[in-house]
Amino acid sequence: ACQRAVEEADARQARLTKPPGAMGQLEDLGAQLAGIARTCPPPVPSRPAVAVFAGDHGVHAQGVTPWPQEVTAQMVANFAAGGAVVNALARQVGASVTVVDVGVAADLPDAPNLWHRKVARGTRDLAEGPAMTREQAQQALETGIAVAGELVDGGADLLVTGDMGIANTTASAALIAALTRSEPAEVTGRGTGIDDATLQRKTAVVERALNRLDRSEPLTVLAEVGGFEHAALAGFLLGSAARRVPVVLDGVIAVSAALVASALCPDAADYWVAGHVSVEPGARAALDHLGMEPLLDLHLRLGEGSGAVLAVPLVQSAARLLSEVATFDSAGVSGA
Amino acid sequence: ACQRAVEEADARQARLTKPPGAMGQLEDLGAQLAGIARTCPPPVPSRPAVAVFAGDHGVHAQGVTPWPQEVTAQMVANFAAGGAVVNALARQVGASVTVVDVGVAADLPDAPNLWHRKVARGTRDLAEGPAMTREQAQQALETGIAVAGELVDGGADLLVTGDMGIANTTASAALIAALTRSEPAEVTGRGTGIDDATLQRKTAVVERALNRLDRSEPLTVLAEVGGFEHAALAGFLLGSAARRVPVVLDGVIAVSAALVASALCPDAADYWVAGHVSVEPGARAALDHLGMEPLLDLHLRLGEGSGAVLAVPLVQSAARLLSEVATFDSAGVSGA
Numbered sequence: 001a002c003q004r005a006v007e008e009a010d011a012r013q014a015r016l017t018k019p020p021g022a023m024g025q026l027e028d029l030g031a032q033l034a035g036i037a038r039t040c041p042p043p044v045p046s047r048p049a050v051a052v053f054a055g056d057h058g059v060h061a062q063g064v065t066p067w068p069q070e071v072t073a074q075m076v077a078n079f080a081a082g083g084a085v086v087n088a089l090a091r092q093v094g095a096s097v098t099v100v101d102v103g104v105a106a107d108l109p110d111a112p113n114l115w116h117r118k119v120a121r122g123t124r125d126l127a128e129g130p131a132m133t134r135e136q137a138q139q140a141l142e143t144g145i146a147v148a149g150e151l152v153d154g155g156a157d158l159l160v161t162g163d164m165g166i167a168n169t170t171a172s173a174a175l176i177a178a179l180t181r182s183e184p185a186e187v188t189g190r191g192t193g194i195d196d197a198t199l200q201r202k203t204a205v206v207e208r209a210l211n212r213l214d215r216s217e218p219l220t221v222l223a224e225v226g227g228f229e230h231a232a233l234a235g236f237l238l239g240s241a242a243r244r245v246p247v248v249l250d251g252v253i254a255v256s257a258a259l260v261a262s263a264l265c266p267d268a269a270d271y272w273v274a275g276h277v278s279v280e281p282g283a284r285a286a287l288d289h290l291g292m293e294p295l296l297d298l299h300l301r302l303g304e305g306s307g308a309v310l311a312v313p314l315v316q317s318a319a320r321l322l323s324e325v326a327t328f329d330s331a332g333v334s335g336a
Numbered sequence: 337a338c339q340r341a342v343e344e345a346d347a348r349q350a351r352l353t354k355p356p357g358a359m360g361q362l363e364d365l366g367a368q369l370a371g372i373a374r375t376c377p378p379p380v381p382s383r384p385a386v387a388v389f390a391g392d393h394g395v396h397a398q399g400v401t402p403w404p405q406e407v408t409a410q411m412v413a414n415f416a417a418g419g420a421v422v423n424a425l426a427r428q429v430g431a432s433v434t435v436v437d438v439g440v441a442a443d444l445p446d447a448p449n450l451w452h453r454k455v456a457r458g459t460r461d462l463a464e465g466p467a468m469t470r471e472q473a474q475q476a477l478e479t480g481i482a483v484a485g486e487l488v489d490g491g492a493d494l495l496v497t498g499d500m501g502i503a504n505t506t507a508s509a510a511l512i513a514a515l516t517r518s519e520p521a522e523v524t525g526r527g528t529g530i531d532d533a534t535l536q537r538k539t540a541v542v543e544r545a546l547n548r549l550d551r552s553e554p555l556t557v558l559a560e561v562g563g564f565e566h567a568a569l570a571g572f573l574l575g576s577a578a579r580r581v582p583v584v585l586d587g588v589i590a591v592s593a594a595l596v597a598s599a600l601c602p603d604a605a606d607y608w609v610a611g612h613v614s615v616e617p618g619a620r621a622a623l624d625h626l627g628m629e630p631l632l633d634l635h636l637r638l639g640e641g642s643g644a645v646l647a648v649p650l651v652q653s654a655a656r657l658l659s660e661v662a663t664f665d666s667a668g669v670s671g672a
Binding site: 016017019020022023024025026044065066067070074075083084087089092093295306314317325332333334335 | 668
């Protein structure tokens with residue numbers, strides 16, 4: 001990002017007809033968008049695009065969730081038909097929704113907004129051994145980079161992360177524990193709303209995986225305990241940065257992928273906006289580690305990109321303030 | 337509001353393709369909107385309208401702010417020209433902006449979106465005696481009721497509170513201290529960003545006003561320490577409820593007016609949505625007293641309706657989920 005444009009935005013905020021700092025977090029966000037666009041005022045994003053990366057998880061076999069694994073494929077069909085929460089929210093803000101199969105454990109029928117990029121039919125069980133080979137993790141990562149590029153080539157000027165994968169909060173908890181060096185019990189949560197016994201099992205699975213883990217290399221951590229959608233999201237975040245397009249992060253799946261992407265390329269984080277903080281405890285731990293302040297805190301725990309899509313108008317508003325609000329001079333308003 | 341529609345919404349949320357409760361605060365909001373509309377799913381509001389009530393304050397003479405009083409009139413001109421923050425944010429969400437002069441201490445030139453409803457040229461100094469007569473407070477209140485009705489007659493299906501008035505956080509602090517029975521020091525804040533000496537003066541002014549106050553009657557409290565825009569906003573909130581239209585509350589000025597309106601008619605609060613919580617300490621105290629959870633917490637302290645306008649897409653999204661998201665049955669998705 002461009003420091004000169006950030007400073008220009010800060011200076012401009014001070015001349016707009018409002019008390020200095022009165023727009024709080026949106027002023028920081030406006031400056032960030034100026035830095036990303038390398039110009040002040042930054043353009044107001046008008047073509048947001050959500051990418052929902054879908055994959056299945058071998059760790060499902062450990063009983064970490066009451067939802068059957070086939071729900072991943074069923075929800076992909078729901079996304080493709082426009083019937084899921086993320087579709088409704090995307091229509092509200094005029095965002096497109098693209099579903100990317102990077103690892104669903106089923107053959108998926110063609111659909112207009114479904115991209116077939118399957119790396120494998122689900123990961124292996126991270127409780128027993130590496131979830132992915134290094135090559136598989138790399139392939140999913142590169143898929144995410146490519147998807148970001150294709151969406152930008154298609155005209156998207158604001159990317160939004162989404163995910164689907166039954167049992168994927170278990171992989172996120174493992175990634176977050178490993179990369180923030182937190183205790184598994186502190187960052188493993190109830191996901192879709194599991195009971196105490198299931199939470200205990202889930203936490204034990206994360207502990208077991210962490211015990212065998214070599215944390216020296218982010219790509220190894222990703223392959224060992226991540227999922228195909230986590231790997232693809234990490235790539236998506238890197239690809240957005242490479243294309244200099246801001247990207248809004250959703251909940252715990254996105255921020256766990258952001259830890260991986262940030263470990264691979266710290267500067268990429270300049271392009272990321274935390275859309276919300278999920279109630280999943282690992283989400284706050286990851287955001288704190290990344291030094292990011294979320295825009296929304298609505299006690300959401302759905303995923304799909306739902307919290308990130310809800311934050312899109314805030315991102316647009318932050319940019320719009322810099323371009324449209326009159327200055328004290330231009331409006332003839334007295335200062336303090 | 338209609339309890340049957342609220343229950344219908346809760347039952348419907350449980351059948352939508354998402355884990356129960358996963359949309360957090362938006363599920364409660366959706367149920368509230370169903371209750372307001374007396375049907376489930378509730379219609380998605382598509383014509384939001386902001387009313388910015390403007391007035392001046394005799395207490396300005398006490399040195400409670402560094403901003404000159406003429407900024408109120410200058411900002412009214414800025415609103416009318418479309419150059420203020422609230423105008424930019426309203427354009428982002430497709431909301432209209434109407435400015436209502438209920439008490440600006442200057443003659444204001446005509447402008448298309450400026451409604452002349454002046455009760456008097458500013459209030460009297462609340463530090464010295466009653467800010468308004470009871471008749472003036474009543475007139476401003478009735479003006480607010482009428483404005484809500486006129487906007488709804490014009491097609492608005494979601495109202496949004498806005499305000500402008502140099503020194504109006506002093507009146508809000510006094511209203512909040514009086515109506516929540518809080519200590520003035522706990523609910524008096526830095527408003528536009530005043531220094532320590534000014535904050536001390538401002539707090540002392542609120543204490544002085546509170547000491548003489550007869551709190552037995554909400555209309556008396558309003559007349560004694562409120563402002564014309566506070567009175568009009570209280571009426572606006574009652575008028576929205578009377579017309580059964582939801583209204584999004586902005587920051588500390590709106591929530592202090594909501595305390596008055598709620599004291600006059602507790603049931604009206606069923607129609608109110610807290611758009612955000614301002615950094616002004618009285619805002620949180622008032623929301624707690626009203627039992628309301630804000631949608632946004634972006635460290636805003638501008639007023640004008642800015643925080644409420646930012647929350648409009650969240651309100652629309654909450655309604656949209658109930659009408660557009662597929663159920664487990666309709667989408668063929670398995671349950672947990």
